[in-house]
Amino acid sequence: MSDPNDPDGWQKLDKKMLLIGPLQVLRAFAVPAVVAILGLGSTGIFSLMFLPLFIVVPVLLGALPWLTTRFRITETKFELHKGLVSKKQLTAPLERIRSVDLESSLLHRVLGLAKVEIGTGVDDTRITLDSLSQSQAAALRGVLLRRRAASAEPVDETGAPMEVPGTSPLSDGIDAPAPNDPAWLPAPPEQVLARIDWSWVRFAPFSLTKLALVAGAVGVFSQFIDDFGIFDQNTVRNGWARVSDVALPWIVVVLLIAGLVAWLFISTAGYAVQWWNLLLVREAGNLRLTAGLFTTRSTTLEEARVRGVALTEPWLLRRVGGAELATLATGVGSGGVTSILPPCPVAVATSVGQSVLKSDPPLLVPLLAHGQAARRRCHLRMQRMALVAIAAAIGSTIGFNWSPWLPVVVAAVLIGFAVLSAEAQYANLGHALTQSHLVAGSGVWQRCRTALECDGVIGWVVHQNFFQRRVGLATLIATTAAGAEKLEVRDLPLTQAVALADAATPGMLTEFASSSAP
Amino acid sequence: MTSARNDTEATESALREPAHQVSPRAIAYWQVGALVGLVVLVIAALVCWFLFPHPWWAFAIAAVLFGWVLVDLLIVPKLRYRIHRWEVTPTAVFTRSGWLMREQRIAPLNRVQTVDSHQGPLMRLFNLSSITVTTASAAGPITIDCLDHELAQRLVAELTERTAAVEGDAT
Numbered sequence: 001m002s003d004p005n006d007p008d009g010w011q012k013l014d015k016k017m018l019l020i021g022p023l024q025v026l027r028a029f030a031v032p033a034v035v036a037i038l039g040l041g042s043t044g045i046f047s048l049m050f051l052p053l054f055i056v057v058p059v060l061l062g063a064l065p066w067l068t069t070r071f072r073i074t075e076t077k078f079e080l081h082k083g084l085v086s087k088k089q090l091t092a093p094l095e096r097i098r099s100v101d102l103e104s105s106l107l108h109r110v111l112g113l114a115k116v117e118i119g120t121g122v123d124d125t126r127i128t129l130d131s132l133s134q135s136q137a138a139a140l141r142g143v144l145l146r147r148r149a150a151s152a153e154p155v156d157e158t159g160a161p162m163e164v165p166g167t168s169p170l171s172d173g174i175d176a177p178a179p180n181d182p183a184w185l186p187a188p189p190e191q192v193l194a195r196i197d198w199s200w201v202r203f204a205p206f207s208l209t210k211l212a213l214v215a216g217a218v219g220v221f222s223q224f225i226d227d228f229g230i231f232d233q234n235t236v237r238n239g240w241a242r243v244s245d246v247a248l249p250w251i252v253v254v255l256l257i258a259g260l261v262a263w264l265f266i267s268t269a270g271y272a273v274q275w276w277n278l279l280l281v282r283e284a285g286n287l288r289l290t291a292g293l294f295t296t297r298s299t300t301l302e303e304a305r306v307r308g309v310a311l312t313e314p315w316l317l318r319r320v321g322g323a324e325l326a327t328l329a330t331g332v333g334s335g336g337v338t339s340i341l342p343p344c345p346v347a348v349a350t351s352v353g354q355s356v357l358k359s360d361p362p363l364l365v366p367l368l369a370h371g372q373a374a375r376r377r378c379h380l381r382m383q384r385m386a387l388v389a390i391a392a393a394i395g396s397t398i399g400f401n402w403s404p405w406l407p408v409v410v411a412a413v414l415i416g417f418a419v420l421s422a423e424a425q426y427a428n429l430g431h432a433l434t435q436s437h438l439v440a441g442s443g444v445w446q447r448c449r450t451a452l453e454c455d456g457v458i459g460w461v462v463h464q465n466f467f468q469r470r471v472g473l474a475t476l477i478a479t480t481a482a483g484a485e486k487l488e489v490r491d492l493p494l495t496q497a498v499a500l501a502d503a504a505t506p507g508m509l510t511e512f513a514s515s516s517a518p
Numbered sequence: 519m520t521s522a523r524n525d526t527e528a529t530e531s532a533l534r535e536p537a538h539q540v541s542p543r544a545i546a547y548w549q550v551g552a553l554v555g556l557v558v559l560v561i562a563a564l565v566c567w568f569l570f571p572h573p574w575w576a577f578a579i580a581a582v583l584f585g586w587v588l589v590d591l592l593i594v595p596k597l598r599y600r601i602h603r604w605e606v607t608p609t610a611v612f613t614r615s616g617w618l619m620r621e622q623r624i625a626p627l628n629r630v631q632t633v634d635s636h637q638g639p640l641m642r643l644f645n646l647s648s649i650t651v652t653t654a655s656a657a658g659p660i661t662i663d664c665l666d667h668e669l670a671q672r673l674v675a676e677l678t679e680r681t682a683a684v685e686g687d688a689t
Binding site for chain 1: 532533534536605607609610612618619620621622623624625626629653654655656657658660
């Protein structure tokens with residue numbers, strides 16, 4: 001895989017990139033090229049003279065990455081050189097490498113290739129190697145992560161690696177084989193945490209997160225239809241008049257059924273494509289998630305970076321006993337929230353969440369309720385929202401001379417809905433503190449339980465708005481570098497909030513708590 | 519939980535006050551800021567008076583705006599000065615801020631990543647500076663508004679020195 005003639009251990013991308021690269025460039029160039037050829041077509045044979053240009057240029061451009069990219073692993077760092085005109089040299093210290101992800105599109109998989117993305121540090125920049133052979137990519141991944149594990153020792157109390165002055169990072173027990181040695185370290189044992197169970201597919205239609213995508217696609221499609229001009233206003237109006245005379249209710253029913261069937265099909269297919277062969281394993285201090293039917297992804301999270309999990313039960317999914325699970329980690333991609341399970345039975349999500357956290361059972365402990373004052377706050381907040389809408393209804397009734405029944409109906413519906421929402425919100429509200437995790441329950445129509453490692457808390461905010469202050473409540477916010485960067489415990493009696501913060505991070509605010517001073 | 523209401527008296531003492539107040543010149547600074555707002559409002563009102571007809575609700579809006587600016591000018595600065603407090607201990611930064619809402623923020627020094635100071639043109643006039651202490655969390659920055667400039671400089675130097683000594687990446 002590496003050039004045996006290169007004494008410095010520099011390696012290149014896979015040779016098959018000479019095939020894929022031009023194809024990818026061609027794909028990007030196809031539309032402008034066709035337009036250009038058609039545009040020049042009026043000048044006859046002249047355009048054919050440009051045809052070679054449209055083939056040669058993409059081939060050269062596509063071959064460039066292979067020609068100019070090389071990388072190597074030294075004792076302490078990963079180096080990547082690339083670029084022809086503007087040369088780029090990327091260096092990542094091995095102990096800073098947080099994640100190594102593999103991704104193969106369908107084309108990549110046919111040719112046995114995988115794209116490698118290396119995540120470093122707390123920022124979002126990732127080093128991309130597009131692409132290596134699958135075996136080479138897997139081996140590179142193994143070596144990088146194991147080297148990182150070796151060089152990251154010892155770990156300080158925050159779980160962050162510390163520099164060890166004067167010692168080689170590889171000196172503690174792990175031999176450093178030549179980087180071009182194909183017989184890299186033997187793979188350590190893996191522990192399987194979760195595997196796809198196709199009976200879970202029954203939850204797919206109840207998860208509406210994809211519905212927005214479908215709606216967007218339908219919107220784009222309808223724009224297209226406009227362009228065809230078949231559906232000009234008159235045909236639509238005439239057709240509609242004719243049909244609605246006959247059977248309006250039937251049309252509605254048929255459309256609803258068609259929509260439902262389409263949704264069943266789309267959601268199930270989407271679920272299968274995304275989570276095909278899902279496998280979640282723990283190996284050598286990492287969590288690795290692989291899934292995907294056409295494009296296979298392999299995401300690796302360093303366990304020390306995983307600061308907690310979030311268990312989400314959207315309303316519809318909860319009705320059928322389903323839940324979703326995500327990890328909250330620091331320094332990982334977008335938002336630090338990584339979905340690690342598809343919609344699946346809540347018991348599965350809970351137990352996988354437990355085994356990811358390894359320690360005490362923060363997903364199982366009962367949450368402490370926040371009391372009647374918090375409940376009243378839920379109701380007041382919801383009714384305030386309803387009030388705005390009701391005021392708008394009254395205003396427009398007066399303005400447009402609508403039926404006076406309108407605001408009455410709107411008010412009845414909204415107030416009823418607000419009461420239900422408030423009760424739902426209060427039922428989901430709660431907190432708990434386990435041995436090592438702070439747990440918060442939240443959400444109105446989507447129940448969410450978030451568990452954050454107390455060690456991951458890097459500060460506290462006690463927030464009180466005007467109304468909260470009057471009834472002695474506070475919103476306690478634990479700031480963290482993981483996930484959404486904060487964990488909110490809403491409407492907690494102030495003294496309890498401070499006590500909770502103090503108990504979660506002993507010592508952090510002891511000196512500021514007045515009651516502790518004699 | 520009927521005790522929630524009874525706790526109200528005890529709430530203010532759940533966390534004690536941070537030790538220090540901000541610079542007394544902050545009151546004047548906030549007042550000048552509000553005054554600028556007032557001047558802008560008066561000019562805007564005059565322009566509207568000459569350019570547009572004035573129905574009754576325009577007066578109502580103007581009255582509310584003027585009332586707000588006057589509160590901002592006469593009451594808020596002193597209130598804010600009473601509430602804004604800060605403290606830096608050997609281990610943590612602790613602040614209290616806000617006047618309608620109230621916020622107490624604590625960040626342990628071993629998790630602090632950057633210490634910045636900021637001085638706007640108007641602040642320079644009053645020789646004031648603000649300090650912002652950030653941690654690895656986007657939700658965690660702590661700002662101490664309107665400190666005496668020299669004090670702020672000293673504090674930044676001291677905090678930078680203390681946080682630089684911490685190992686690891688503070689997450």
